Amino acid sequence: MSIIEIKNLSFSYDKQKILENINLNVEEKDFLAIIGPNGGGKSTLLKLILGINMVKDGSIHTFGEVPKKNLSKIGYVPQNTNVNTDFPIKVIEVVLMGHIGTKRPLFGYAKEETMCAMGALAQVGMEKFADAKIGSLSGGQRQRVMIARALCAHPQILILDEPTSSIDVDGQKQIYELLKVLNSYITIIVVSHDVSVIMKYANKVVHINKKLTYHDMRGQNTTTLNQCNHFCEVELFNKFREVK
Amino acid sequence: MFEALSFPFIQNALIAGILVSLASGIIGSLIVVNRMVFLAGGIAHTAYGGIGVAVFLGIPIFLGASIFAIAAALIISVITLKHRERMDTFIGLMWAIGMALGVVLIDLTPGYNADFMSYLFGSILAVSQNDLYFMGGLLAVIVLILTFWYREVLAVSYDSEYANLRGINVRFFYTLILVLSALTVVVAIKVVGLILVIALLTIPVYIAEKMSNTLYMMMILSGIFSSIFTLAGLWFSYEYDIASGASIILISAVSLFVFLTFNRFR
Numbered sequence: 001m002s003i004i005e006i007k008n009l010s011f012s013y014d015k016q017k018i019l020e021n022i023n024l025n026v027e028e029k030d031f032l033a034i035i036g037p038n039g040g041g042k043s044t045l046l047k048l049i050l051g052i053n054m055v056k057d058g059s060i061h062t063f064g065e066v067p068k069k070n071l072s073k074i075g076y077v078p079q080n081t082n083v084n085t086d087f088p089i090k091v092i093e094v095v096l097m098g099h100i101g102t103k104r105p106l107f108g109y110a111k112e113e114t115m116c117a118m119g120a121l122a123q124v125g126m127e128k129f130a131d132a133k134i135g136s137l138s139g140g141q142r143q144r145v146m147i148a149r150a151l152c153a154h155p156q157i158l159i160l161d162e163p164t165s166s167i168d169v170d171g172q173k174q175i176y177e178l179l180k181v182l183n184s185y186i187t188i189i190v191v192s193h194d195v196s197v198i199m200k201y202a203n204k205v206v207h208i209n210k211k212l213t214y215h216d217m218r219g220q221n222t223t224t225l226n227q228c229n230h231f232c233e234v235e236l237f238n239k240f241r242e243v244k
Numbered sequence: 245m246f247e248a249l250s251f252p253f254i255q256n257a258l259i260a261g262i263l264v265s266l267a268s269g270i271i272g273s274l275i276v277v278n279r280m281v282f283l284a285g286g287i288a289h290t291a292y293g294g295i296g297v298a299v300f301l302g303i304p305i306f307l308g309a310s311i312f313a314i315a316a317a318l319i320i321s322v323i324t325l326k327h328r329e330r331m332d333t334f335i336g337l338m339w340a341i342g343m344a345l346g347v348v349l350i351d352l353t354p355g356y357n358a359d360f361m362s363y364l365f366g367s368i369l370a371v372s373q374n375d376l377y378f379m380g381g382l383l384a385v386i387v388l389i390l391t392f393w394y395r396e397v398l399a400v401s402y403d404s405e406y407a408n409l410r411g412i413n414v415r416f417f418y419t420l421i422l423v424l425s426a427l428t429v430v431v432a433i434k435v436v437g438l439i440l441v442i443a444l445l446t447i448p449v450y451i452a453e454k455m456s457n458t459l460y461m462m463m464i465l466s467g468i469f470s471s472i473f474t475l476a477g478l479w480f481s482y483e484y485d486i487a488s489g490a491s492i493i494l495i496s497a498v499s500l501f502v503f504l505t506f507n508r509f510r
Contacts, residue, residue: 076409087277088456089402097399133457
């Protein structure tokens with residue numbers, strides 16, 4: 001069974017059609033990249049999977065049920081973690097937000113919750129920064145903290161919205177290397193513009209611009225570096241055409 | 245100076261100053277991190293309508309002001325949900341209508357000559373025993389609620405979208421923050437007046453924010469700074485016989501200026 005099943009999904013805001021007849025299956029331990037132009041409906045699709053927007057036309061099932069039922073099995077890393085950097089909050093407190101609110105103690109955080117949060121920070125290599133103010137971190141470090149927050153709830157799927165859009169090249173590479181490690185036991189879905197970077201890691205690529213185009217990258221030579229070690233997106237898109 | 249401390253009204257003023265400072269330090273921190281300063285201004289001015297109604301009907305001022313302030317908070321909460329992009333227009337409307345209603349009703353009240361400036365600029369020297377109970381009760385409620393729901397309030401304030409995904413009722417906590425702000429604004433009106441309320445809710449908080457790693461540290465520091473400014477302002481106002489509300493705000497503003505200058509050259 002696919003862990004995410006999307007069938008004949010269409011979605012519109014007011015009268016404007018955002019998504020049209022989307023069909024997509026995500027299998028366990030997939031590394032799915034969602035690419036496409038701005039306003040093409042990528043973030044909307046994520047919001048539907050996360051149950052933030054309601055499905056009206058077609059269906060989405062996560063783990064065989066409606067999205068709202070399985071939020072605890074999905075970790076989410078939102079776009080734009082550079083906002084609100086003045087906020088007085090420690091790294092560990094941000095990560096602790098990842099816990100589900102049901103089994104909380106009367107006051108504050110339980111010991112297991114704090115330990116679990118420290119463990120998540122260790123997973124992303126940020127445990128040394130637990131007591132630092134979130135605003136004092138670099139963009140890449142902050143993004144890793146957000147991944148730790150998502151990992152805190154032990155998700156089976158990790159969804160990231162433009163995780164590297166405002167991070168320098170080294171930071172981007174670190175993030176993707178981290179995702180690669182996590183992918184050994186977690187399904188990963190990444191929305192991204194960085195087509196060049198993501199190709200090295202994803203096993204499935206879908207292009208969304210209202211409609212969905214699917215590319216299975218397994219068995220493809222996706223390290224499309226040419227002689228001068230420059231990644232050529234034109235060659236890549238030619239490759240897409242062959243796969244189709 | 246010290247013989248002044250033996251007067252009951254001065255004692256009341258000092259206690260009121262500290263209670264309100266602690267409450268406004270805590271709630272001001274929430275208002276600032278949630279970017280709600282303009283909302284708090286709207287609530288303060290709408291509350292003036294409630295003061296007018298209370299004077300007109302002869303009911304306690306705090307009661308009238310609280311009802312109007314809470315109603316304003318609830319309206320803002322609904323608008324945020326339904327017409328976020330029109331928020332500033334609606335708050336501007338409430339702001340002006342509340343003031344106008346207050347002025348008209350106080351004018352219409354027969355034989356009412358009391359200084360209505362006292363609500364605009366505060367009247368901390370006229371704090372009664374009952375006022376103190378109201379202030380103390382509010383501070384206790386605020387501390388209890390925030391101790392119990394600290395992690396939820398923190399999550400909603402820092403990243404409401406994510407809090408929503410983790411099953412936290414964001415709307416409830418957003419409304420709760422607004423209602424607590426409304427009640428705090430009402431008691432702060434007594435100390436510095438509704439025109440200066442915003443300064444009391446932001447200046448100490450702004451200084452504290454720069455020095456804090458956590459929200460609760462920011463709340464505690466804001467409360468302490470606010471108390472210091474309020475007591476210093478009171479002393480200043482007593483010594484030089486000038487308005488207490490304005491003294492408190494000017495002391496705070498000068499402190500902020502000194503802090504920022506010092507911070508820059510450090």
